[in-house]
Amino acid sequence: MGTSERDLVVRTITDEADGVVAIELADPADGALTPWTPGAHLDLLLPNGLTRQYSLCGDVDDTSHYRIGVLREPRSRGGSEWLHTALAVGDRLRARGPRNNFALDDAAHHVFVAGGIGVTPMLPMLEAVRRRGGSWQMVYGGRTRAAMAFLGELPPEVEIVPQDEAGHPDLGRLLDDPKPGTLVYCCGPTGLIEAVQQRCAGWADPDAVRYELFAAPATDDDTGDQQPFEVELAHTGTSFVVGPGESILARALEAGADIVFDCEDGICGSCETPILDGRADHRDHVLTTAEQDEQRCLMICVSRSATPRLVLDL
Structure with a gap:
């Protein structure tokens, strides 16, 4: 694509x-x-x-x-x-x-959690919420104050937490008693995102936490549980089998498909591909749970098929 x-x-x-x-x-x-x-x-x-x-x-x-x-x-x-x-x-x-794989949705209340250079997407998000008079909280953590970019562009209400001065942000105070209708946006190191996810694990809405990763989290090798499946590329009619340990992306490239891709870890969204028939076994870190359930597209670098055959818009 x-x-x-x-x-x-x-x-x-x-x-x-x-x-x-x-x-x-x-x-x-x-x-x-x-x-x-x-x-x-x-x-x-x-x-x-x-x-x-x-x-x-x-x-x-x-x-x-x-x-x-x-x-x-x-x-x-x-x-x-x-x-x-x-x-x-x-x-x-x-x-x-x-x-945009990290879009800002409307909410009764927004919580922004930024770590290091993860503050960059938060700047326009926060400005958009402030412009419309929305309810928000934000915490911005970093190693040192000198290493934290764009501090001068943030309003005084943002909680600035340099690690060498104040330790880690108090996520419990920020997330343990959420206001109704809260959406959390988090960007930063994997450890910060995992900590936010753990704090929000008991929330009713599984998509209340939105995040953008710098690197894919470590996962166990599950190739032994992977079943082969057939993929058809609708534009050419080419079909091939994706076996255990293989990716749809790699097999599609071998078949001559023109595909934009980068991370090959399911975190950048570059290889997003529409599904024409079949259902995906989603393994990415881009789509929300609701988006995955819609079965409209998948990230072909990591996701597989939940059906014997998958037809893609390629």
């Missing part, structure tokens, strides 16, 4: 905190960019061959440029390192999107 690409030019690069830069990207011809909504991200196709997703954290009403925040992570596969060390104002980057 293809997604349109375009060139963007680097307009500014600004130091926002220790190890964090903000990058503004604009149309080379100064045209208006595609509108976006809070929670959306861009796919950047870097010259070093990597593709990385970065949350948009600017003003949703300003279509003159996109802004992203990038944490320099030397232990990564090189995406953030390249953006910090090789990128310059005036350079062009290939981009896809914006796409």
Whole structure:
């Protein structure tokens, strides 16, 4: 499933905190960019061959440029390192999107939990809720205050919790007695997201916690329980069998399908594919429980089939 690409030019690069830069990207011809909504991200196709997703954290009403925040992570596969060390104002980057797998839904009350660079999608979310006079709470944790980006853009009501000053955020106080109709949005390290999920495990609505991961959580190897199934690609009529330990994505690529993909861990949403027939065994971390139950699409990098045959819009 293809997604349109375009060139963007680097307009500014600004130091926002220790190890964090903000990058503004604009149309080379100064045209208006595609509108976006809070929670959306861009796919950047870097010259070093990597593709990385970065949350948009600017003003949703300003279509003159996109802004992203990038944490320099030397232990990564090189995406953030390249953006910090090789990128310059005036350079062009290939981009896809914006796409939104972390959309802000209406709620009686919003709770925002941000850890480190996970604050980026929260900035436009919080601004949207504040503009419409909504009820909200937010906590923002980080290693040190100096490493926490965009502090100057947050209202004083946000609870700032640098670990070296105050330890970890008090999630119990924030989440143990929720207001009716609360939605929780969390972005940050896997440990923070898991802690939030544990706190909210007893809530009636399984989709009350929305999260965006930087990396896939560790899982047990369950290939022994996987059954083979047939997949048909509707555009070509090609069929193949996906066996234990194989992915639909890998087999579809072997069959010549044109597919946009990146993480191969079920966390980025790039390979989302519509289902035409059959039911998916969802194993992603993008779709909500309700979206998975709708059986309209699946992430073909990790999900499998719950029926003997699956027909995909590929």
